[in-house]
Amino acid sequence: MALNRNFSGNTENLELDKEVHILVIRLSAMGDVAMVVPILAEIARRYPKVKITMLTRGFFKPMFSHISNVQVFEADVKGKHKGVFGLWKLYKELKALNIDQVADLHNVLRSNILKLYFKIGNIPFVQIDKGRKEKKALTSANSKILKPLRTTHQRYSDVFSQLGVSVDLNEAVSLPKQPLTEKVLEVVGQPSKKWLGIAPYAAFPGKMYPLDLMEQVVSQLDTSKKTKILFFGGGHNQRRQFETWEKKFQNCINVAGIFSFEEELALISNLDLMLSMDSGNAHLAAMYGIPTLTLWGVTHPFAGFAPISQNDSNMLLSDRDEFPLIPTSVYGNKLPEGYERCMATITPATVIAKINTLLGKTV
Incomplete structure (x- = not known):
């Protein structure tokens, strides 16, 4: 031994x-x-x-x-x-x-x-x-x-x-891309555009980008018609929101609650980019070596929960000059009064610019 x-x-x-x-x-x-x-x-x-x-x-x-x-x-x-x-x-x-x-x-x-x-x-x-x-x-x-x-x-x-x-974490290997089932391909189609996964929810409100701002991000990306947006999440309320966006925008697809977990992982492994909060979907994408853009609210990468093998510039942080108590907790379960929209300091324009950089395109 x-x-x-x-x-x-x-x-x-x-x-x-x-x-x-x-x-x-x-x-x-x-x-x-x-x-x-x-x-x-x-x-x-x-x-x-x-x-x-x-x-x-x-x-x-x-x-x-x-x-x-x-x-x-x-x-x-x-x-x-x-x-x-x-x-x-x-x-x-x-x-x-x-x-x-x-x-x-x-x-x-x-x-x-x-x-x-x-x-x-x-x-x-x-x-x-x-x-x-x-x-x-x-x-x-x-x-x-x-x-x-x-x-x-x-x-x-x-x-x-x-x-x-x-x-040696510097030598850590990524899992290989997985084949997609016929069911997945029937829903999302062939990858004729860049595939952007968006997981806009988190376990606590203090870790979640305001939905009105996320809709601005989705709207501008949808207008470009160069990106297919796939929404990841779970729970009835999340699926309802995704279905609303799916109907409202031409290039958006809700995949929450449709596939088995194994099929969902395979789909994540085929993404060109994942946009996530400080949440599990970020780590699921990173373990396949997918470029992962994370948005941080009352938590902070300094606590040690950043996805693996991602550049620091892939982590967009709320403004600590305006909200100096950040990080308020390790898991995001402490939301001080007045911090409810701390993530609004990460503007939709900043998010979109970073997405475009990572996808190698311009909206």
Whole structure:
């Protein structure tokens, strides 16, 4: 299980002296799970003898289906794996897989209980350092320390390094473009224009670009007739908004709630550009190497949740001179009074100009 470290400074020469089976724990949320994908893809490339079991929600399984040596084990935390006794059952099921090491990329109550169980079996168990203290300082209203923290990708990599598996994020590989099903092609058509994905929603209002301004962006892009706009999201209200835009604008298509998650991922892998908030869709696009333009409200890239392998200029930030409390929280769940439209400081003209630059065209 140990690494052969007889090499001359080149990590590409690292070889495992036998096959190693690593359990990776990251149960939710979608964006956080998507950020695991490039790490595992790089490990699979560098260490073909490493076998990985990814413990997560069953819904996320398609994210990992194209990475060699990775299998997904579904955590049924609302059913048979619920509670302390359910987690003991989960531990027994996992132990039967002959796990050698555990990389806990979640570090929550459930995984801490699993840690206790794995200690019984004397199985190495390394947990992520979430940097809670420094993130608290970053988001403090009174004594803010504004500086870039280690990214989530780096924190994930740190866990594997402690297990003897090094990850070079500069060498992280993107997932390959996936073929589109007939159903998808029937809805979106052939790619005769640039395909722009837009995911305008987020978990919290403070992370969401005002819809009236987003409509201005959509309207101007639609007028150019050079771009096909595909709306991504979920939920009844989001789909209703997308359907309204689809009827109003000629070159817009709602794809929310129409396809399976696997089909939606394949569609994302074929985009020319994704425009997203600080949300899961940004990470889904980035894991395929798609240029990803993100808009930031009361959160900030300094907290470490920027999509992987994206230039800093692809992140448009709200004006901190006008809204100095930004970032107000790590996840965007704290919206101070008066900050409701902080993202309006990112003008539609700025967004459109950046889109045109990334697509290599002019409206």
